[in-house]
Amino acid sequence: QLRRNYYSKICPNVESIVRNAVTKKFQQTFVTVPATLRLFFHDCFVQGCDASVIIASTANNTAEKDHPDNLSLAGDGFDTVIKAKEAVDAVPQCRNKVSCADILAMATRDVVALAGGPSYAVELGRLDGLSSTANSVNGKLPQPTFNLNQLNALFAANGLSQGDMIALSAAHTVGFSHCSRFANRIYNFNSQNPVDPTLNKTYASQLQAMCPKNVDPTIAVNMDPITPRIFDNQYYKNLQQGMGLFTSDQSLFTDPRSRPTVNSWAQSSSAFEKAFVAAIIKLGRVGVKTGSNGNIRHECATFN
Numbered sequence: 001q002l003r004r005n006y007y008s009k010i011c012p013n014v015e016s017i018v019r020n021a022v023t024k025k026f027q028q029t030f031v032t033v034p035a036t037l038r039l040f041f042h043d044c045f046v047q048g049c050d051a052s053v054i055i056a057s058t059a060n061n062t063a064e065k066d067h068p069d070n071l072s073l074a075g076d077g078f079d080t081v082i083k084a085k086e087a088v089d090a091v092p093q094c095r096n097k098v099s100c101a102d103i104l105a106m107a108t109r110d111v112v113a114l115a116g117g118p119s120y121a122v123e124l125g126r127l128d129g130l131s132s133t134a135n136s137v138n139g140k141l142p143q144p145t146f147n148l149n150q151l152n153a154l155f156a157a158n159g160l161s162q163g164d165m166i167a168l169s170a171a172h173t174v175g176f177s178h179c180s181r182f183a184n185r186i187y188n189f190n191s192q193n194p195v196d197p198t199l200n201k202t203y204a205s206q207l208q209a210m211c212p213k214n215v216d217p218t219i220a221v222n223m224d225p226i227t228p229r230i231f232d233n234q235y236y237k238n239l240q241q242g243m244g245l246f247t248s249d250q251s252l253f254t255d256p257r258s259r260p261t262v263n264s265w266a267q268s269s270s271a272f273e274k275a276f277v278a279a280i281i282k283l284g285r286v287g288v289k290t291g292s293n294g295n296i297r298h299e300c301a302t303f304n
């Protein structure tokens, strides 16, 4: 059972220690924001929010982070959690008392606020998971080619509604994507259309210019071309213009079942922020470990 102020007796300053560490990392690189936010999502959808995604592979175990769906997780997200954990553990009272899963939840709250998004009271009390395998990732994370039914099914499996899914998708208002993730939309889309007809024509040519055929696979583009470094509701305004980068993004506007929600959050940033906060708090409750199902790791990347 998660609650606010879980560490008030155990490590009273934990939230400010984490915030300071995250702020320091943010000042070094903006990538801290998207990298940490995506890491939290990929953690929670595989074995729950238990920091299983942070575990490094060993000779005997290929961990979650080496599954193909996780290979593009930016290193700065892992580094943010590890640095914050070190800062927490530098305080004698707090040493080995705060879970990596909770540190990731706090760091996620902090990066959203640092990028201009809403702030919220974070629930705490998760334990760190005791297993992490690449195989356990199979089928648990959404693909950029997904349609609304596929997105809804996967989020519903984690107790999240269509509204939560639409709110959380706005995380794509910051951060980058590699060209391969949407190349199918701009080249040889299908036999009738070389380019996905739901894609804005000007935007499609810009994407083709940034991502020529046979582009260097390490090249990445901003997912929100208008305000790439601001956590805002521009994501929904982009969808209205046919400027959603992935099929999964654009389907939220194309499908008449989700379009009204997109329109309302494009129009009202306060309504969006309220929905996003509710949804990310719900995301943070997925599959939480307590008791003998978990422990508090001494190092976030290795089991005790």
Ligand code: HEM
Residues within 6 Å of the ligand: 033, 034, 035, 037, 038, 041, 072, 073, 074, 142, 143, 144, 145, 146, 151, 165, 168, 169, 171, 172, 174, 175, 176, 177, 178, 179, 181, 220, 246, 248
């Ligand atoms: C709804 C289904 C979703 C799909 C299909 C999806 C898919 C993707 C893909 C393909 C990328 C690009 C990866 C790359 O090429 O490097 C990406 C990036 C990203 N995703 Fe999602 N995602 C979804 C939902 C979410 C959610 C719920 C969050 C967080 C709450 C999230 C946060 C991010 C962030 C922040 C990035 C940028 C990462 C960076 O710049 O390092 N995504 N996503």
Ligand SMILES: [Ca+2]
Residues within 6 Å of the ligand: 042, 043, 044, 045, 046, 047, 048, 049, 050, 051, 052, 053, 129
């Ligand atoms: Ca996990």
Ligand SMILES: [Ca+2]
Residues within 6 Å of the ligand: 173, 174, 224, 226, 227, 228, 229, 230, 231, 232, 234, 235
């Ligand atoms: Ca933005």
